[in-house]
Amino acid sequence: MKRLPGKNVSTLTLEGVVRKRARRGALEKVLLGTLVTGGLLTVAMAAPKVLSLVKNEHLDMILPSDPRQRLHETASRLKRKGLVEFRYENGRKRMCITDKGKDFLEAELSRIKSIVKPKRWDRRWRIVIFDIPEKRKAQRDHIRYLVRHLGFLRLQHSVWVYPYDCEEVIALLKSNLCIGTNLLYLIADAVEYDRPLRKHFGLPLD
CATH class of the missing domain: 1.10.10.10 (Winged helix-like DNA-binding domain superfamily/Winged helix DNA-binding domain)
Incomplete structure (x- = not known):
């Protein structure tokens, strides 16, 4: 070289x-x-x-x-x-x-509204948590719409879960909406009582 x-x-x-x-x-x-x-x-x-x-x-x-x-x-x-x-x-x-x-x-926002699902699940959960103040309710509702559209399932208030890698998509969403640390992306090896989640996403139950 x-x-x-x-x-x-x-x-x-x-x-x-x-x-x-x-x-x-x-x-x-x-x-x-x-x-x-x-x-x-x-x-x-x-x-x-x-x-x-x-x-x-x-x-x-x-x-x-x-x-x-x-x-x-x-x-x-x-x-x-x-x-x-x-x-x-x-x-x-x-x-x-x-x-x-x-x-x-x-x-760009339209482009991120689809995530390529791998053939096999890596048995890890992707969790999105966002905390948007009431004065930005419209933005909060828009984020809720986007994560639901991406396929996330609501776990608790402003806590959403998804089984596949979507870090790049979430990073793009954060930069496009300028929300920084108001939205966090986590990867968890296990979620307690996840059997209903597995059923919802059509994942192996064992």
Whole structure:
């Protein structure tokens, strides 16, 4: 293998490149989602919320020492794609999501509404827990609709269970809706009294 100047070949794996691109795309979705909920914002105004969500979604490893630089780059990339536009208000440049950007997020949400089921269950449970305040009731109801649509079964209030891997789908949902730690994804090797759950999902009862 030819060694590239200034690079350690061991770090130049295809998987690494794919992961970096995936995180970059997720960062774009987080910023778009922030604009949907926050309206007309400067990068500086959007930064605290975006960076908090980035940390929660483990995307911070793609950010440089000055994360706002990455956010400026992300905003510029979104503008080139036509997903955001810049406007001047009171002498300050602000960005807002375009109709194309809203359509893009809506398409992403539609894409996550299906999970590929493996041929064999790995006997582990995926649990989603969310705690959305009453003042965001509409968002809470929307999340409830989405997890039900994905096939989750309600275990307790705001606690939903599913037998198959859906971590990527839930991460995408979290970034698109900008809910961060308000929604947690857990993997459990066992759930007490899970026989009714197994019956519901058509899983082996032994």
